[in-house]
């Protein structure tokens with residue numbers, strides 16, 4: 511009998527981008543269009559130029575908490591989260607914007623959105639450009655100063671220097687509930703997921719959408735030294751809160767290049783970083799080494815399966 515050989519080969523497009531990646535981008539776009547959620551993608555943000563860094567942003571960048579200042583310098587953008595890489599040559603900023611776009615595709619059009627732990631506001635600004643009315647909260651006043659300066663009077667976007675769950679925040683947003691909640695890489699700051707979701711429900715419409723993008727730990731052994739929640743724990747907490755789980759998308763492979771990219775950038779731009787920050791932050795060399803070591807640690811945890819990156823979407827039901 512004739513032997514049949516089946517060869518598994520990765521097909522690529524003309525630029526060498528694997529078709530699986532092309533399809534994954536198309537998939538996100540298709541979901542956006544067919545669900546009527548977004549007729550358009552957010553306009554990409556231009557990275558901050560060297561001129562801008564030496565102008566108004568200089569003091570703001572220099573005053574940010576470690577390691578946000580290094581991220582903001584290296585990417586030239588306002589995202590402090592992993593990027594969703596489709597191709598290894600993607601810029602870190604582009605990949606970060608893609609991750610936000612993936613999250614945004616689950617928010618109803620023209621929503622009133624609470625961006626919880628907005629950091630430097632990169633995602634808040636993208637959501638606002640998509641036509642959402644965004645309230646962005648973060649307890650870090652310095653991060654919000656930078657966010658406000660970057661947003662430059664962007665309408666429909668409000669930054670509040672408050673912690674999620676605080677009394678003050680409930681007072682500020684009491685009158686109008688939110689249709690959407692965005693939690694990008696912020697869950698580690700909330701020990702009690704039940705309490706977090708009780709607070710969400712207090713501010714939510716009966717049919718609000720919730721989007722979480724985060725690193726979750728796999729298995730109880732991974733909790734040692736890694737302050738992350740388990741994705742299954744989040745799902746159980748959603749269930750207890752009466753919030754329906756809509757989807758779970760494992761993204762570990764797509765976000766993993768972020769860590770190597772950050773380390774490459776730290777290495778190739780070390781001199782520029784030191785020159786820029788040395789005067790205001792004499793410990794900048796140690797800060798660079800600390801971020802390098804953290805990236806290495808996270809990389810190992812993702813590779814050995816202790817950590818997994820997921821986008822989890824859920825919806826309140828009547």
Ligand SMILES: C[S@@+](CC[C@H](N)C(=O)[O-])C[C@H]1O[C@@H](n2cnc3c(N)ncnc32)[C@H](O)[C@@H]1O
Pocket residue numbers: 588589590591626627628629630631632633647648649650653672673674675693694695696699
């Ligand atoms: C890893 S950063 C993510 C920032 C942003 N979501 C992004 O994707 O660029 C986590 C942010 O959560 C903020 N955070 C910490 N505790 C918080 C709380 N109780 N309420 C809201 N934000 C908090 C931190 O200040 C930090 O800016």
